[in-house]
Amino acid sequence: MTTDTTEPAAREKDASPGAEQPQGATRSERLTSLAQQHGALVALLVMVLVASLSFDSFLTGDNLENMAVSSAFLAVVALGMTFVIITGGIDLSVGYVFALGGVLAAWGSQYGTLVALILPLAVCGLIGLVNGLLIARARLAPFIVTLAAMLLARGVLLSVTDEGSTTYLVDKDAFFARLGQEKLLGIGLPVWITVALFGLGALVLRRSRFGQYVYAVGGNEDAAALMGAPVARTKIAVYTLSGLCAGLAGALNAAWLMSGVTILGTGMELEAISAVVIGGTLLTGGFGFISGSLVGVLLLKVIQNVINQIGSLDSAYQQVVSGAFLALVVIAQTWLGRRRRML
Known part of the structure; x- marks a missing residue:
């Protein structure tokens, strides 16, 4: 009994993004941990350097601003996805x-x-709540539950928009439009909102009891329950x-677009999952950090922007490159995870 309750606690500490390496850790262990946590950041810096040297327009203010704003929406989705994946779950409904x-x-x-803010938060939050209840209380598979929720959200979307027609x-003069159009210090408000949300998310995940429960549930659900962690409530949350x-x-x-475009969001769940995994969060749960997900989003957007800068490649190459990069990251994560267990 003692072994079961101690092991997840130790794993939780190791998984925490701000956790220090245990005393006596070897150099190989430290390097492996750093590679797992910050490999995406190194790749992002390399991509930015290569892109800035290859394309004169890459570091222009307009291009950087467009990348930042377009990244903001995916980043907010990836923020919620990070919490889900750290618990060992998945959410396929976020696109619709x-x-x-x-x-x-x-x-x-x-x-x-x-109304423009409360209505989508209430409806979309309710969908997430139902997902959590079915997964945590009814013990249904997250893949099936969130896939059903994706179809539900799509059905409601088509109903509200008369089959998309x-x-x-x-209204451009509405105060709500200012949330997407206004700038602060030359940077769009969606970017500032995203930065604030990520700061809050990192604080919750690293410094709150709820954050420790998230890591514990993802590390070992049964042991987390024995430790007294509210497993079901954590999943629902x-x-x-x-x-x-x-x-x-x-x-x-x-x-930002000043309209509700029905075709947006298709495939966004895969982009969000990719960004979270590229950022260092394990699909098996128990390990991950908020800043890594933000880096993953930026890396995907830089890759897409570079392909657009080339001009001779169509948008399909974005999916090919992103998919290949994700496969490499998953392989690298698996290898690094095994190496950490062996050391």
């Missing part, structure tokens, strides 16, 4: 939940900013958070 949030925000903007517009993040990202995107 994102699109639904944008449509509801655009429709609600005619009744004021408060209706596009709701945001992370899926609700994922729904809220997707809905908020959709609302911010609607404010």
Whole structure:
């Protein structure tokens, strides 16, 4: 009994992004841990350096601003996904939940900013809550539950938009539109909102009891229950958070585009999962950190931007390169994880 309760606690400490290496750790152990945590950051810096030397327009203000704003919406979705994956789960519904949030925000903007924000958060948060209840209480597989939620969100989206034939517009003079159009210190408000959310998310994951529960559940669910961690409530909370993040990202995107575009969000769940995994979070759960997910998002966007800069390659190459890069990251993570256990 003692062994079961001690092992996940130790794993939780090792998994924490800010955790120090145990005293007596060998140089090989430290290097392996650093590679697992910061490999994506090194790849991002290399890509930025290569892109800046290869394309004169890459480091221009307009290009950097466009990358930052477009990254913000995916980053908010990836933030919620990070909590889910650290618990060992998955959320396939966020793409259509994102699109639904944008449509509801655009429709609600005619009744004021408060409705434009509360409506998508309430509906999308409810979808996440139902996902969490079915997964935690009914013990259904996250893959099946969130796949069903994806179809549900798509059905509601088509119903609200008359099978996609209706596009709701945001009045350019509405205060809600300012959330997507205004700038602070030359940087769009969606970027500042995203940075604030990631700072809050990192604080919660690293410094709060809830964050420790998230790591513990992902590390060893049975042992976490023996330690007294509220496993079911933790799972419900992370899926609700994922729904809220997707809905908020959709609302911010609607404010930026000044419309609720129904076709957006297709495949976003795969992009979010890719960004989280590329950032160093293990799909098996128990290990991950918020900053890594942000780096993963930026790396994907830089790759996409470089392909666009080349000009002779179509958008399909973005998916090919992103998929190949994700496969390499998963292989590297698996190898590094085995190496850590062997050391």
